[in-house]
Amino acid sequence: MDEQQDLSTYLPDLGFALTSIVLGVLASIFLYWLLNFLVNLLPRRAASALQPYAFIAPVLALVGGFLVWPTIQTMYLSFTTTSQDTGEQTFTGFDNFASLFGDPDFITTLSNNLLWILVVPLASVVLGLLIATVSNNVGPIREKVAKSIIFLPMAISFVAASTMWRFLYHYDAGNTQIGLLNAVVTSLGGDAVPWLQVTNFKLNDLLLMVIVIWLNTGFAMVLLSAAIKAVPEETVEAASIDGATGRQTFFKIVLPQIRATAVSVFITVLIAVMKIFDVVYAMTGGNYETNVLGVAFIKNYFEFGDTGKASAIVVLLMLAIIPIMIYQVRSYRKQEELR
């Protein structure tokens, strides 16, 4: 009885959600139908010239209006200061950037991001490669089980992953330690450590990175495993006939053939890590010298109400991403020439 009452209190929510979903989808279908209808009202020649735009214009509008134009605005905002009292924007040149770089905390934030970039993509690719190679050696059943377990974190949100890892990193001031890591340390006779506050050797930062490596390795493994299975058998056999050891075969024969995949996995993880936000936000809130650009951006905008500085942080992030963008477009062009 109670439960039924409980459920019925959610009905308005559910009703609103369902109506929104149906209306949203119908409106979009109608948009395309309308565009096509309008184009076909035109004289034949104009219609066939405009036809492609009936298909791509909504996407160009969406991407232009909600991605490109706002990004340009962010660039502009990074050169302005918004008054907290009047909300007035004034152009202040490089002031935001100067004050960011004059702040030692921000330098820590930047160097943290650099550390994330150096550690996480490489670790994910190397571990993914290790698992892909090793699981290729065992039978299909063991391979499948191992891959499923290691791939599973891909389905888990950063926030849920953070709660999971709390059970490992948790620190209690008292005697009983319910965090696994501290239980191990105390059972070995050591003192419990507040792991997420240990800044020596960037330990707390590295512990956060472990979480993201844990999440990303499955992704690297799946792609690299597919690449390894696509390596022609003859090349490996030829190497072993020539007397190559397992290690030589791997480094000289297999690795060069999966290089392209490894690079693309590396770049994907790299981009994800550059804008890393959720894990740091959920675990330390950017405190204890673990701050990263993604968290600094949110804090500056929502907590300190400093639009200019928040935008400047994003602009720095974008500057770092531009080389990757150029690389992407170039490799797409190359690929297109091969078609």
Next chain:
Amino acid sequence: MSRTHSFATKLKKFRLGSSLVLLALMVFWSIPTLGLLVTAFRSKDEAFNSGWWTALASPFTQDWTLEPFSEALSANGLVPSFIATAAVAIPATILPIMFAAFAAYGFTFLNFKGKEFWFSIIIGLMVVPMQAALVPVLQLFVGFDSWLGDLQFNSPELFRWVPFWDENYPWHITGEYVSGWIVHSAFAMPLAVYILRNYMMTLPTALIEAARVDGASYYQIFWKLVIPMSVPALASFAIFQFLWVWNDYLVAFVFVGNHPVLTYTLLSMLGQYSQGWQLVAAGSLFTLIVPVVVFFGLQRYFVRGLTSGSVK
């Protein structure tokens, strides 16, 4: 002698070394999940006073209970958050796929000026972080709302005929599902167009030309030929996008604030862990049900999607 020999071959066949390495990695990888799973079924006292591994060491003296679930579900707004998450995630999966499919179709089968140029831009945009657009988009929505609010306040006669319209609750989009859909769709668009176009390039052009000769319009060909043939690619992107949106925190936090989603509710539960770790664990497990079922049910499509185009 021969027996040891055959044992050695068997051992070699069993791949002991590789299996052990793999086993060690599997154990390491499951520890966080296991801790969550165990804690979610413990009583509050036990969760506070002993580590979750002690429950595994003595499973029979352990006080297993479903209480954390009923408690977490009734008290912490997880059920409305579940509805809200679905209301964000379902359209934020369907809409970008539909938009992207139309665009990918245009980019693959139709010829127009500047096609390569536009597509290069789409490729370049795949790597732009969503933070880059976040603040101005939010300002845009807020500005739109204040315009819409003024309109409703000053000329209510324009709206009175609409069912459910209430002047005390004027229409707005900031903090509502709609703004989440728009933002998720826009940010997903470059990758979606890229993946779908890559797939459509592999479809036989002859079939489409034949349909043209038979008098079908491009619009009909899209719905009747290209969409049915593109189901594998659509499915794999759908899974990818659905998991992404379901697990997203940032966009929901900034744009859908009026309907707290699961990640948001979970994070606020994490802030109140003094009420019991078992609650946090049960709550986390609840948020994981849908993504894990989708993931394991449709893993094959998901993997195919990942291998076909992989930047996000």
